Amino acid sequence: MGHVNYEEGKKIVLKGLLLLAFVTVAEVFIALLGKGYVNSGFYLPRWFIYLAMVGLSLYKAYFIMGEFMHLRYEVKGLVSSILLPFLLLVWAIIALLWDGSHWGQQREDVKSPYQIERQGTILDESEIEDILDTREMLD
């Protein structure tokens, strides 16, 4: 290690333990509060809950990798060779969640008995006559 002395290291462990525990409790609290379990009738917007969860979890991951796994104190090249490949996941997440919601949409379409009506505009009788007249003229 060599970057911090023994006493400082011990402090970092205690700080890390408390910090991670606090962040975890905060996450669960936001989840329960936002979904109306703590104070019935009170809800947080869903996007806020999701953003807070993902943000706090990424912070936990940052702390565990940086301090506990010691990555912050490694050479820059080593750090980037480990972290940069994870950028590939950004597109993997976007593409597959996108695809997933598309499968969901298709499932709905297949199940719906109104599928045929939904695909075209419903015409009334005069409109149908107009179209038929136009067809005759063309013929």
Add this chain to the structure above:
Amino acid sequence: MSEETTIQKTEIAEAQDAAWSGGKEPFKASYGKLMMWYFIMSDAFTFAGFLIAYGALRFSVPTWPEPDFVFQSFPGGITGWPLIFVTLMTFVLIASSATMVRAVQEGQRENKKGVVFWLLMTIVGGSLFLGCQAWEWNQLIVKENMTLSVNPFSRHVDAGTYLAGDGYSIEAGDTFEPGDYYLIHKVDGEWNPIPYQAEDGSIRVQEFGPPAFGSLFYFITGFHGFHVLTGLIILLIITIQVANGVYVKRKNGYEMVEKVGLYWHFVDLVWVFVFLVFYLL
């Protein structure tokens, strides 16, 4: 060939020799540590694949179960405590990660007794976590009857009124809205889905939820639990080695403990994301 170019060629050859003859450590990390990092990286991609598949399948089904409803039990027959038990599990795993850092620190000052003590604490923490997971699995398998192919947790897609009670939380005459969730119970070993009248007047019966929920839960938390188990076995072996003084002779600040520590923190790191995807979102 002129004299000048000969000299240049020698210089280039010397420079190449210097660069290619080894002995330099651009990453300032030992081979073992570096390879442990790359193993962790590839393993992280495996987990990412699993979790992204979970996300894609969840997005594709409107009846995906609500985690607050699925994970609301606590030992002692308590229900209605959403996410509390898993928070406790998470805390246990974080604590075992912290004791692991202490073991590495004691190793760096070549304090054999300290390393053994903190490694044992880590093993205790890891075993507790595994025990908690066993309890949760038992709850889902034995009490709630979720299997790899049958998932009794689901959610309504339209509003309606129940025509019968299930003896648990549903009573005849209860109404529900789209998005409300339910669990189909077993009565005397037989499934007991509750009939209801939907908004359009039709009489229907509760449908099972998407089976992917159950199989993904068992696969992903099982895969993570398997990592914890192998981690515990490795920790046990290394603890015995430390106690036998194997690493005293190596005089490298117990690097082996550091490498095992990296793996153990990784198990904790993955749990952060399993916790996020399965329980929080």
